[in-house]
Amino acid sequence: MKKAGTGSTQTAESGACTEQEGVTWYQQNPALPSIETTRTRGKSDSRLLSAMNPCCGLLTASKHPVPLKGISVDVQVKGFVADVSATLKYKNEEQNPLEAIFIFPMDVGSAVYSFEALVDGKKIVAEIQEKKKAHQTYEDALTEGKEAFLLEEDDSSGDIFSCSVGNLPPGQEAEVMLAFLRELPVEADGAVRFVLPAVLNPRYTPRDEETQSVTASIPRAPKGTLPYTLELSMSLHSPYGISRVASNCSLTPLQYTKDDKTTAQVCLGPGHQFDRDVELLIYNEEVNKPSVFVEGGIPSAKADSLMSETAMMFSFYPCFPETEEPSHCGEFIFLIDCSGSMGSAMFNADNSPTRMDSAKETLLLLLKSLPLGCYFNIFSFGSTYDSFFPESVEYTQQTMDSALEKVKAMSDDLGGTEILAPLKHIYDTAGKPGHPRQLFLFTDGEVGNTKAVITKAAQNANNHRCFGFGIGEGASTALIKGISQAGGGTAEFITGKERMQPKALRSLKASLQPAVKNISLQWTLPPGLEAILVSRLPTAIFRGQRSIVYASLKEKVDEKAQGVVSLEYTYKEEKFRNQLQFPLQTEKTSRATIHRLSAKSLIADLECSHDSYSKEVQKRILETSLQSGVISSLTAYVAVNKDLNQPIQGPLTRRNIPLSAVAYGYSSSFGCGMSMMKKRGKKGRPLMMSCNAVRKVDLEEQIISPPCLDSPLMKLVSLQNADGSWTLSSSLASVFGISETELKAQIPNSGVDPTVWATVLAVIWLLTAGAEQRDEWELLGRKAVAWVKGRAESTLGDCVRAGNALLKASVDAALFG
The missing domain is CATH 3.40.50.410 (von Willebrand factor, type A domain)
Structure with a gap:
């Protein structure tokens, strides 16, 4: 090797398969049937049809009708929180009852809080239960010939979920609806980023692991052949105004629903094949603005529980000097x-x-x-x-x-x-x-x-x-x-x-950046009120990056009063305070958004703690999950249709819903960790297209050539010395498009060190020709400027003037200090 x-x-x-063995096996079996499991009412007997390599997941074009017919998603974005409702539409087109299993990806920070089914016009609301109990409820229902539904987080990873629809009778249609909340990250340019993941690559499982990843059993459909489509609509709300939305997928034009541009709507283009992640970037008029959300307790919640108390979410953007x-x-x-x-x-x-x-x-x-x-x-x-x-x-x-x-x-x-x-x-x-x-x-x-x-x-x-x-x-x-x-x-x-x-x-x-120390929260509240921290304080704080903290208020809140919270910390032996004043007036909502995000944060902290397997911590995770309705590693949602006139008869056949085998033109990797086959699509799509700039664009014609190792910028970077300087050479001269002889001839006077001259020219070139990629070379550029400042002395001004003339630039010498 x-x-x-x-x-x-x-x-x-590692697994026994080699990359070539896997590729050869796939090429010899281009259209294998999907994974099928036959149940004997509650007891599953898994068997894989056809000659499948035992250590690899199937790549398949299914020969059977796929019961999942479509996915409809409604997204409400308020600030940097998304409330998502997804509807999965099923239909059994076979002669026997089905158990349909859909394994799908979800961002690990998602708080799944609702699950229900709609069958023959009747809504069946699922109940959140301890996971073992939920499994038993589901299996008992199937044994008794009842229709049942199960939603759970995979034991191996918090970003993999499975939805099971059991005993779906021949010819019947059913809709399954799940809802979840999640915080949205903020990009470096201030955009709020929403991603609906579609791609779930098989996870490599080391041989010493007891069980193989569930992703290895997911059937894969060739790109463009998924039998279901995605509809997505998004409602946006920002008190600071929405400037635009960009996406990697085709969108309808952005439509404002208020004249002040604080609310808007946008949708995916029709007929979207859900074979790639759907990503949207939302740009607001003001970014990186600290905020506080206060939400009243749920009247029907258990007394003294997290859901019964006033919930608060604080968003800080720590500010301290950038070290020079x-x-x-x-x-x-x-x-x-x-x-x-x-x-x-x-x-x-x-x-x-x-x-x-x-x-x-x-x-x-x-x-x-x-x-x-x-x-x-x-x-x-x-x-x-x-x-x-x-x-x-x-x-x-x-x-x-x-x-x-x-x-x-x-x-x-x-x-x-x-x-x-x-x-x-x-x-x-x-x-x-x-x-x-x-x-x-x-x-x-x-x-x-x-x-x-x-x-x-x-x-x-x-x-x-x-x-x-x-x-x-x-x-x-x-x-x-x-x-x-x-x-x-x-x-x-x-x-x-x-x-x-x-x-x-x-x-x-x-x-x-030097480590931030002594992080704490300080509260100023009306007498009788006590703030209890729900989430852990951030263990690290970085300049200008968002930090979110959840807390709850004990006792009754006077909604006319004000509160103050301060995030305090020490940076380079200097104390800093980021202070937020907020009204205690609570927002009334049936969705309990802040409460559920707070519960998710608490559950995640407990599940990642060093004593997460202790009885005390497991009990607290279970209680928080059951009280809030937010799924955890210990709970699942289960629903049973109890109104059937008679038990469903006939052998129960399992159908695993396929995911796309191709993302951006390559085949997904096999379950044993082999290489994805290196297929390239003929044409691609740009990462982002502004949805309010065009209505319909031929995306396949918009190919942008990315920088690479032989680009002028990377050639220049590769020539830099470890101390930040550049050596005068023919390779450096070629980046500037001139000869080495001319480069030496343009040195302003004999007292100038050629290395100083070369480094000044390199910095001028970066500031002009490489300006659009400043965020990539900024650190090495700083190193170069620091090197020049220590050596150029009185010749710096002459070097900059001569460099500007040679490179046809207008860089101010003050940029060199």
Whole structure:
């Protein structure tokens, strides 16, 4: 097996399939039937039809009618909270009763709070129960010939759900409705991001795991052949005004429903094939504005429960000075997924880079942006793992050059996706004194042992910060968000034509920020009122990034009164306070939005705690879930149609609902962790199209060529030295489009160091030709400016004037300090 470097090498057990074996098997079985299970009233006997490789999930074009006929989704976005109602429409077109199983992805932060079915015009409201009890209720109903419905979170990961419709009689139609809430993340440009995930890639399961991931059994339909479509409508409300909405899918024009543009509506174009994630970016007139939401208690809720008390959600945007002086400390460890699936295209277009290509380009930028004096190491992992150096090394010209040579040799050839083994190795290795450890994980997130990985990160949260990057559609939100939250870092997701590099550099800037300490909340409330923190305080605070805190109020609230809450913390030995004043007037709502988000936050904190399996914590998780109606790992929703005139007769056949086997032009990976087959679509779609700019556009003609390693910017970056300078050379001159001879001839006077001249020119070029990608080179640009300031002295002004003349620019010398 090819190694990425010459450092330590370890092996983790993996599945028996090789990538080529899986591809050959699939090519020989291009149209296998779907997975079928025959039940004997409550007892399932799973059997796979046809000659299926036992360690791999099926890629299939089903020969049977698929009972799921359509999905309709209604989204209400208020500020940065989405309330989503999804309706799944079923019909049994076969001769026997069916059990239809739909396994689908959902963002790990979603609070699922309602589930009901509509059969023959009758609504059947599901009840949330302890999971084992719900399973028993469901199985008993099937045994008795009753129609039953079950909704649950998968035991392996909080971002996988399954919906079971049991005993659906021949010819009958049924609708299943589920509702959930979720906080919406804010992008760097201020956009509020909503994603309805469609892609659920098979999760790789290490051999030592007892059970294979449920995703391995999902049948896959070739791209464009899903037998069901998606309808989606979205209502938007923002008190600050909505400027526009952009999407990776075709949308109807944005329609404002108020003259002040505080409310609007938008829909997906008709006939949308739900074979790709649906992403919408909502741009408001004002962004990053602190806010408070206060919601009155539920009158019918149990006394002294979370749902009976006034709930509050606070959104802070911490503000403190951005450090200008360069940091020379830190141990930076980059953990790069080199499994087979990383060879897949980032998006569906002939010019699309692979995930591996994008990761390698990102590594180049990160390595060039590191400060002199820090320590670093790079790990590649798949079924095995390898490190560039036996231990972290000091960042010098020599070690940087050595690492860059090894980056060039990295490939998607390491098999499955096993993150736990390299994590254990890293955590078992002592850090560098005086150099806080910063871990950067880049993966497409196809991992089966998600909870074990997050637990390991949480156990080591006191000695590192972890920044997670989910690459491509289908990356596990449970893994990326979980490991980042556990490690006190940030989580980023890169899909479609988004570039990984700006998000990685934004996280590197955050990692270079000194740690914020002594985080606390201080309350000023009317006499007799007490605020109880529901969610944990943030373990890390980053400049300008949102921090959300949930709390509840004890005792009766005087709605004419005011309250004040302050988020206080210490940054570089200086105390800071972010204060919010809020009215205690509560909002009356039947949806209990803040209460349920608060309950979800509490449940998530408890499930991720170090003692999450203790009886006391399990009891609290169960109580919170049952009282709030928000699904947890210990509960499920179940409904039984008890009004049937007679039991449903006949053998019960199980049908697994297929998901798309193709996202952005490549086939989904097999359950054993093999590479996705590297098929590229002929044409692709741009990441974003403004929905109020055009009504109908031929998206397939809008191909945008992404920057790559041989672009002028990346050529310039690759030539930078570790200390931030550039050497005058023919390679540098070619970036500027001139000869080396002319470059030397234009040095303003004989007293100017050629390296200073070259570095000034490089910075001028970045500020002009590379201005649109400033967020990618900003850190290495700062390093260059700092180097120049220490050496140019009185010649700086002459260099800048001569550089502007040569490059036809107008950069102010003041930008160099």
